[in-house]
Amino acid sequence: MNTVAQISLNGAHVVVFGGSTGIGLATAVAVKAKGAAVTLVGRTLAKLEAAASEIGGARAVVADISDRKSVEAVFDGMTRVDHLVITAGGLHFGKLADTDPDQLLVAIHERIAGPLYAIKAVLPLMPPTGSIVLTGGQYSDRPSGNGAAVISAAVRGVEALARSLALELKPIRVNVISPGLIETPLFDSFGAEGRAAIFNQATDTLPGGRAGYPDEVAEAIILLLSNGYMNAEVLHIDGGGRFV
Ligand SMILES: NC(=O)c1ccc[n+]([C@@H]2O[C@H](COP(=O)([O-])OP(=O)(O)OC[C@H]3O[C@@H](n4cnc5c(N)ncnc54)[C@H](OP(=O)(O)O)[C@@H]3O)[C@@H](O)[C@H]2O)c1
16 A cells, blocks of 8 residues: 655646745746646746746746735736745845835735735635745754844744644645755845845855755755655755754
8 A cells, every 4th residue: 555645746837936046946947847737937027038948848827926816916817826836036135224124015915925925815726735845044043143033933834834834724735945055046136246245144054065056955845845744844955054
């Protein structure tokens, strides 16, 4: 008797918010390799089209996850979504004393409000074997005095949201992927030198002496999607980074 509830991705439809670069793109590549059809969502059409071409074909839809109407429109015309993966989001840091709170709250709009919009819209399209993966981060476990208070609240909130929704939306499974420092375009806004400084520091401090790769996170997302008994889980792919 096979006692592993393996959910096949072959023939499934997977929607990836944030699928144009980094972890989302690596996930799209991985699910496509398993035989799934992929819809990529992001704010920049050119990036989405480049990603779709890189993975050998995907539907590309422009939407900002923090904008409810544009998120709802993503699902127009769809008849079935087997899995929803949300990796969309940027870096929104700032110390409260010198940052407009509305600017800091973008992290909450992207990490909490946006997933709520997307999950509500996708529910009528998702079969009981479906699943949802949200993205957290290590600021959930490791506070910082360097302007990360709101992003910390957001990623901790993502975990709480997923655990409660896993019970509320049963039997649809809801899990969180929590990446550590991963080499993606997320850090390009720091410029070449700033980016290098971040990753050089990682070499010095992380137990494995390096940052992670998007493919390593995507592999874990595949596990969350396809293992039918993984639910309400927060899966850390951080090289142990949350403890140093
Ligand atoms: N890389 C890391 O070290 C790390 C660590 C912990 C957590 N994370 C989180 O993991 C997620 C993926 O990060 P990544 O490293 O893969 O970053 P990335 O390469 O910059 O990818 C982010 C993706 O999300 C899209 N996106 C950003 N803001 C969006 C919005 N408001 N609405 C819709 N799409 C949006 C981006 O495309 P557009 O810009 O064109 O919209 C892109 O497709 C992010 O939430 C990030 O904060 C990353």
